[in-house]
Amino acid sequence: MEMKQVLLDGQHDGRQLRNALGRFPTGVTVITTRTPGGKMEGLTANSFSALSLDPPLVLWSINRKSQSVAGFLASGHFAINVLRAEQTDLSHRFATPHENKFEDLAVAQGVGGSPLLEGVLANFECETETTIEGGDHLLFVGRVHKIAYGEGEPLIFNSGRYCTAQPLRAGSAESDLKSIWAGLG
Secondary structure (H helix, E strand, O other): OOOOOOOOOOOOOHHHHHHHHOOOOEEOEEEEEEOOOOOEEEEEEOOOEEEEOOOOEEEEEEEOOOOOHHHHHHHOEEEEEEOEOOOHHHHHHHHOOOOOOOOOOOEEEOHHHOEEEOOOOEEEEEEEEEEEEEOOEEEEEEEEEEEEEOOOOEOEEEOOEEEOOOOOOOOOOHHHHHHHHHOOO
């Protein structure tokens, strides 16, 4: 299989890096917070990842130019809402600019007042542990204080498109997972 090679020398087309990064499928989340003034903020992100089990830490990143940066920094808390396959409408809503992205949405109040979206696959209620500057993004590391999760198909983003996971007929990752988790005990 032929691979396209691009030297990242400052003269390259930035789209090429995005194309390569898009080859790594990610889950789709909506990250939410409530500012000290009470305003609810939210954005779609696929930069969410687990960082540590002990202590329980997760991370995500936001573009420094985002209008929501100040609210997330001031709040000190955030919630990660993992979307279900049928929630592309929520992903789109929080990915596009709107004055009130929460209009007509049922939300619960999580740790620090962060909005929890109803009907999602999982949510993680976090307190901001630290932020790290990284190029044009700001990385948020959060200590998880509360979780909730259910069964269902996650919404996945790959190569610029929404998709779902299809199990492979050959092979199983179950034994791999058992050996990984057993080594952590």
